[in-house]
Amino acid sequence: AQSVTQPDIHITVSEGASLELRCNYSYGATPYLFWYVQSPGQGLQLLLKYFSGDTLVQGIKGFEAEFKRSQSSFNLRKPSVHWSDAAEYFCAVELPGANNLFFGTGTRLTVIP
Amino acid sequence: GAGVSQSPSNKVTEKGKDVELRCDPISGHTALYWYRQSLGQGLEFLIYFQGNSAPDKSGLPSDRFSAERTGGSVSTLTIQRTQQEDSAVYLCASSLAGRETDTQYFGPGTRLTVL
Numbered sequence: 165a166q167s168v169t170q171p172d173i174h175i176t177v178s179e180g181a182s183l184e185l186r187c188n189y190s191y192g193a194t195p196y197l198f199w200y201v202q203s204p205g206q207g208l209q210l211l212l213k214y215f216s217g218d219t220l221v222q223g224i225k226g227f228e229a230e231f232k233r234s235q236s237s238f239n240l241r242k243p244s245v246h247w248s249d250a251a252e253y254f255c256a257v258e259l260p261g262a263n264n265l266f267f268g269t270g271t272r273l274t275v276i277p
Numbered sequence: 278g279a280g281v282s283q284s285p286s287n288k289v290t291e292k293g294k295d296v297e298l299r300c301d302p303i304s305g306h307t308a309l310y311w312y313r314q315s316l317g318q319g320l321e322f323l324i325y326f327q328g329n330s331a332p333d334k335s336g337l338p339s340d341r342f343s344a345e346r347t348g349g350s351v352s353t354l355t356i357q358r359t360q361q362e363d364s365a366v367y368l369c370a371s372s373l374a375g376r377e378t379d380t381q382y383f384g385p386g387t388r389l390t391v392l
Contacts, residue, residue, distance in 0.1 A: 196377050210380050260377060264333070265381065269319045270319065
């Protein structure tokens with residue numbers, strides 16, 4: 165079945181530590197890939213996106229993600245987490261020719277001092 | 278410029294009542310999307326408008342849900358005879374031209390509670 169999987173429901177990291185949020189997809193063709201962040205009471209904000217080309221993409225707020233075709237993954241990383249990064253993170257895909265995004269179930273990030 | 282705006286921010290209604298949710302997209306954006314975010318279903322697509330084309334309604338969960346977009350700008354999502362399972366946050370997004378490469382910009386959402 166077609167799906168976007170974020171296996172970690174909740175992750176807790178210390179401020180200053182590195183972060184990796186996992187995302188796997190299962191589609192026949194390689195979709196367009198996105199990471200969004202949702203802070204409490206806020207709408208979704210795009211962090212970064214991948215369509216083609218360089219498989220390591222840089223986004224806003226110091227985030228990056230790497231597309232690995234062999235693993236059908238698009239993991240989000242940040243070398244040093246800040247307390248303001250505490251939020252919910254959503255991986256999303258858009259199939260070529262489709263009209264909408266398909267979202268994973270989200271990973272809630274808690275940052276402790 | 279201004280982002281996507283939605284109103285009301287919160288709506289509490291009684292089961293069986295009709296509700297209307299409004300979305301103002303970013304000026305100049307021709308594509309508009311509605312999504313629903315609920316505890317049980319996560320984030321799911323509802324409907325998509327692009328210019329003057331017929332909307333893609335493939336995500337609407339039942340015929341109680343409908344949406345229109347007047348003048349290619351403001352959109353209204355209507356839920357008739359609301360049920361408790363309709364309780365969710367309804368998110369609107371817009372993009373420049375609806376291409377897959379166009380970023381979707383999301384509004385803050387309307388939290389709907391059906392008692």
